[in-house]
Amino acid sequence: MRHRKKPDIFEIKFSEMEQNYTLLKQAHEVLQQKFSLQESEIITLRKTSVELEKKISVIEQLKTINQSMDLHQIQNKMQQLQQITSLLKRNQNARNQDFLALYNLTLMSEKKLQEQFENNQNLTNKKVFSIITNNYKLMENQLDMLTHELNASLTNVFSKMNMMSSQIGENSKKVALTACTVADKNIKGAITFPNIYTSVGITNQTAFQTTGKFVCDVPGLYYISSYIRTSENGFEYYLMKNNVLISKSATTTWPGSTSYSTSVITAAVDVQTNDELYIRTPNSYRIQYGFSCLTVIKVK
Secondary structure, eight states: OOOOOOOOHHHHHHHHHHHHHHHHHHHHHHHHHHHHHHHHHHHHHHHHHHHHHHHHHHHHHHHHHOTTSOHHHHHHHHHHHHHHHHHHHHHHHHTHHHHHHHHHHHHSOHHHHHHHHHHTTTSOHHHHHHHHHHHHHHHHHHHHHHHHHHHHHHHHHHHHHHHHHHHHHHHHOOOEEEEEOOSOEEEEEEOOOOEEEEEESOSOHHHHHHHOOEEOSSOEEEEEEEEEEEOOTTOEEEEEETTEEEEEEEOOOOTTOOOOEEEEEEEEEEEOTTOEEEEEEEEEEEEOTTSOEEEEEEOO
């Protein structure tokens, strides 16, 4: 009775590796097809990103050359940009897992798999899977870096959009004030103007009427105009910002003269939130009622 020959251990190993290679090759072909589709979607996303950058550039131009545009329309455009950017971010996050597998297998091409199989037929299955596992870990790290860079880029875009939206909103706010004195009286220090004729965007008129100090709520470039009428010789008065002299004016000294004269101050002042603007006299002067006024206008 003849005994059947036992299969050689190397033949068994070789047969197992042939089967594993066939499975890997089939999986690689499927993933290559998915990679082609993914590549097409990435090109579409890149085009969308370019369009987004162009639209952001248009918004930056709006800041300097089109501030007269209706704020409601600008806000609508900002919302549209945010929706597009959010869609881009969701699409990217949804494809992270597929992109990991595709990007992993592109580095280990079919040629490399074939070469490894032919040149390393004596490797055990454990070593083969160890190589694949190490490649996956390497690509996971690279994908984490790419995802971090994408998130940082999107955060920067949102930050710029929010900053431009805030600046456009601040620039569109109107602020104007015209007020005059109410009675002839001697004044030393800050001059008060209780009689308000125009008030736009002023949040605390009572404080201004009491102290004579304009407190800024909306930062920007302001135009200041003041004219003071008095019968005093050598009358001086100053435009102050936070106790710092900005400009000053005075009447001509005429010995023995008791007639009235008017002195004027005009100035452009860069004003920030909570800055104080006011008119003050260094000495006690009598100021004429109805002919002494202050105007403050935000021009930008």
